[in-house]
Amino acid sequence: MTAFSLPHSAGIPTQARRYHAARLAPFFASALFAFFAGSAQAQPASPAQAGANDQPATYVGSETCQACHEDVFNAFQKNPHHLVETSAKYKFDTKACESCHGPGSKHAESTSPSDISNPAKLKPAAADKVCLSCHLNQPTNVGRITGSHAKNQVSCASCHSIHAKGPDGVAPHKAADVNQQCASCHGNVWASFQQPFRHKLPEGVMSCVDCHNPHGSFQPGNMQTSRGSEPGCLNCHADLAGPFAFQHAPLQTEGCSTCHVPHGTNNPRMLTRAQVQYVCLECHGNLPLPTASDVNGTIPPAIHDMRSPRFQNCTVCHQKIHGSNVDRGLFR
Ligand code: HEC
Ligand code: HEC
Ligand code: HEC
Ligand code: HEC
Ligand code: HEC
Ligand code: HEC
Ligand code: HEC
Ligand code: HEC
Ligand code: HEC
Ligand code: HEC
Numbered sequence: 001m002t003a004f005s006l007p008h009s010a011g012i013p014t015q016a017r018r019y020h021a022a023r024l025a026p027f028f029a030s031a032l033f034a035f036f037a038g039s040a041q042a043q044p045a046s047p048a049q050a051g052a053n054d055q056p057a058t059y060v061g062s063e064t065c066q067a068c069h070e071d072v073f074n075a076f077q078k079n080p081h082h083l084v085e086t087s088a089k090y091k092f093d094t095k096a097c098e099s100c101h102g103p104g105s106k107h108a109e110s111t112s113p114s115d116i117s118n119p120a121k122l123k124p125a126a127a128d129k130v131c132l133s134c135h136l137n138q139p140t141n142v143g144r145i146t147g148s149h150a151k152n153q154v155s156c157a158s159c160h161s162i163h164a165k166g167p168d169g170v171a172p173h174k175a176a177d178v179n180q181q182c183a184s185c186h187g188n189v190w191a192s193f194q195q196p197f198r199h200k201l202p203e204g205v206m207s208c209v210d211c212h213n214p215h216g217s218f219q220p221g222n223m224q225t226s227r228g229s230e231p232g233c234l235n236c237h238a239d240l241a242g243p244f245a246f247q248h249a250p251l252q253t254e255g256c257s258t259c260h261v262p263h264g265t266n267n268p269r270m271l272t273r274a275q276v277q278y279v280c281l282e283c284h285g286n287l288p289l290p291t292a293s294d295v296n297g298t299i300p301p302a303i304h305d306m307r308s309p310r311f312q313n314c315t316v317c318h319q320k321i322h323g324s325n326v327d328r329g330l331f332r
Helices: 014-037 062-068 068-076 080-084 097-101 103-111 126-133 176-184 186-190 249-252 275-281
Strands: none
Touching: 014 275, 062 097, 062 103, 080 186, 103 176
């Protein structure tokens, strides 16, 4: 976890930060009020809310910003957030810049960086609040910030650059681009995908977000879900979803990762063990082991003679290892 830098703290004196916080509080209040109460326009902060000897900044509109930030303004015309500029729905029409940067009248006069909020310089939680004033509880699951990213101060802006990489940089969508972004911090996971048996991420056919929701989820490990609460694996491996008349218990109780390593391994079928029998014997250890002297076994199923190669390849007989609709012994 060294490959990323935390956006907060960099170079803002404490004084200025306190000033920011004081000035931003009314901004959040008014933005949230506008958002939830549906008032016609986001109200400029009222003087009563601001610091004692300090007139609060007011909204001036994006055209004012254009005068000095022509490049950013022009690039913004193609940004997905341009919708904020043109649609009344978000309460910031004609002043989209200030939906994220807060009211800008003071800064437009002074041109001082300390008079305008830059999300990249806020603490992660505060920066996320700016984004979540619009993106909270969206159907895409954006906004569930309980995941380990939010808990570990990986803010929205660590993955979404609003201006830096042009309109296509706001969110990666191609599998290869998503993988590159995730790999930039999770180098060890990316290394697993270089092993012989793994999903086709290096080829750009699949991406990390096919299995993980970077915005958090109800499952451990930020896993994507299928049909509500089932593991996201079943979105693609639907044939294994069941329900089967005869379930193999660990699929329900333990999940796929008990037997498989989806990030990749040296073992065929991405199994946890090089040989299938050792996967099985971890739980069915009461079967006599290959070296056992007791041919008939002591515990059922006594028919298994583990010294005979015939019985070592479990899935030759127990073919429907993920569940069967016809046979309790998972034979077919
Ligand atoms: C009169 C010119 C002028 C106007 C108008 C103006 N800015 Fe700036 N802005 C500047 C200058 C100069 C800087 C400082 C650049 C630097 O130091 O690198 C700056 C810096 C910024 C920064 C970076 C602050 C930081 O912490 O690094 C942001 C964000 C910003 N402006 C947003 C806006 C927005 C939003 C508007 C419209 C409400 C706006 N500006 C209007 C001149 C202006
Ligand atoms: C959706 C939120 C959002 C909107 C809308 C937005 N910005 Fe930004 N802006 C940011 C964030 C976040 C940063 C920090 C750097 C980054 O992530 O690209 C930033 C950084 C900046 C900077 C600092 C220099 C830089 O490029 O890093 C300037 C200047 C700026 N914005 C101006 C504007 C202007 C002008 C507009 C309107 C045309 C605008 N912003 C609209 C979120 C926004
Ligand atoms: C004022 C409301 C508002 C704020 C604040 C806001 N957004 Fe958005 N965001 C939008 C709208 C509107 C869209 C476009 C949705 C659409 O196209 O349907 C959007 C789209 C996006 C997308 C999707 C881009 C794509 O290519 O699909 C991302 C990512 C995003 N925003 C991130 C952020 C981040 C990060 C922040 C905080 C720095 C932020 N937003 C702040 C309103 C907002
Ligand atoms: C760890 C990286 C990461 C973080 C942190 C992150 N996102 Fe995303 N976000 C992504 C990726 C990757 C996508 C593209 C997903 C896709 O194309 O399926 C995305 C997509 C989106 C979209 C587009 C809608 C969609 O589902 O395609 C929005 C809006 C968005 N993010 C907003 C946010 C907001 C707001 C935050 C902070 C609360 C945030 N994101 C934090 C990686 C991240
Ligand atoms: C800016 C760095 C950064 C980026 C980019 C990033 N992550 Fe993370 N991720 C972290 C940190 C920090 C943690 C928490 C510590 C850990 O578990 O390694 C984490 C944790 C996770 C976890 C573990 C969840 C858990 O609860 O155990 C998953 C899964 C994950 N990230 C997936 C992704 C995916 C998918 C992407 C790409 C969309 C991504 N990350 C991009 C920094 C990042
Ligand atoms: C085929 C599905 C799948 C894909 C693709 C996938 N993961 Fe995972 N990942 C999992 C499963 C399953 C777990 C274990 C989750 C749990 O129960 O905690 C996991 C765990 C993790 C963890 C936490 C534990 C650890 O191993 O460090 C991180 C971080 C992570 N994945 C990141 C990534 C990243 C980054 C990518 C893309 C390069 C990725 N994953 C692609 C399925 C997948
Ligand atoms: C986006 C679709 C997708 C998701 C989600 C997915 N897989 Fe896969 N999986 C595939 C594809 C496609 C293959 C075939 C890969 C190949 O041919 O290289 C595969 C292959 C496999 C294999 C190896 C099959 C073999 O014959 O070697 C296993 C085991 C597996 N997946 C388990 C999982 C598990 C466990 C999860 C959830 C953690 C998961 N998959 C999630 C698409 C997916
Ligand atoms: C009890 C251990 C176990 C569990 C749990 C398990 N698998 Fe398997 N899986 C295996 C074994 C063993 C094989 C290899 C079968 C063989 O040798 O032909 C396999 C093979 C596969 C294959 C390769 C093709 C096929 O259909 O046989 C896929 C895909 C797969 N598993 C996905 C999953 C998914 C998704 C889950 C979770 C829903 C899961 N597995 C849970 C043991 C398990
Ligand atoms: C994580 C533990 C676990 C692993 C690994 C595992 N099993 Fe199971 N298996 C169980 C449990 C628990 C049951 C249910 C036992 C019961 O209902 O009495 C079961 C049931 C079975 C049954 C059906 C027994 C019956 O008649 O009800 C067969 C056959 C079976 N397993 C074969 C295998 C094979 C072959 C493997 C290796 C590919 C394997 N198991 C791996 C835990 C496991
Ligand atoms: C040659 C075919 C064959 C092979 C190979 C085989 N089994 Fe079986 N297995 C059977 C038969 C037949 C039964 C049913 C026995 C009965 O009903 O009394 C059975 C039953 C079982 C049961 C259910 C026992 C119970 O309590 O009813 C388990 C668990 C099991 N086998 C696990 C394994 C494991 C683990 C392996 C690999 C080490 C394996 N089997 C290899 C044929 C085989």
